[in-house]
Amino acid sequence: MTKNDITYITDASLITCVVSAGKADTVLKAARDLGVTGGVVVQGRGTGVRERLGILGIAVEVDKEIVMMMAANERRDILIESLFKAAELNTPAAGFIYTIPVDKAAVYLPETMIEQISLR
DSSP: OOTTOOEEEOSEEEEEEEEETTOHHHHHHHHHHTTOOOOEEEEEEOOSHHHHHHTTTOOOOOEEEEEEEEEEHHHHHHHHHHHHHHTTTTSTTSEEEEEEEESOEEEOOOHHHHHHHHHO
């Protein structure tokens, strides 16, 4: 395999978890515990929700962290459940999680990694 070879990933999902500022590390640790080693964290700011929930007397944190990672579809549901619990998304205005199907993704994998995958 040369450095120009592309490995395509199919049958995967992009999992996006929007959480309050400071919770991204907790989400990434929960993912690592399930074998998902890569993730991207982006800083964000929520709008609109504060006004609606403020009427109910719930203070809403507008600074958010968006955690994105790819996972095999066969592991998606268990990963979502674990991230939901780790981020404590069962509380008002804590955030949310969603998935998007990934038809095809391209990545370079070293030959040694491909050999390890083939041995499984």
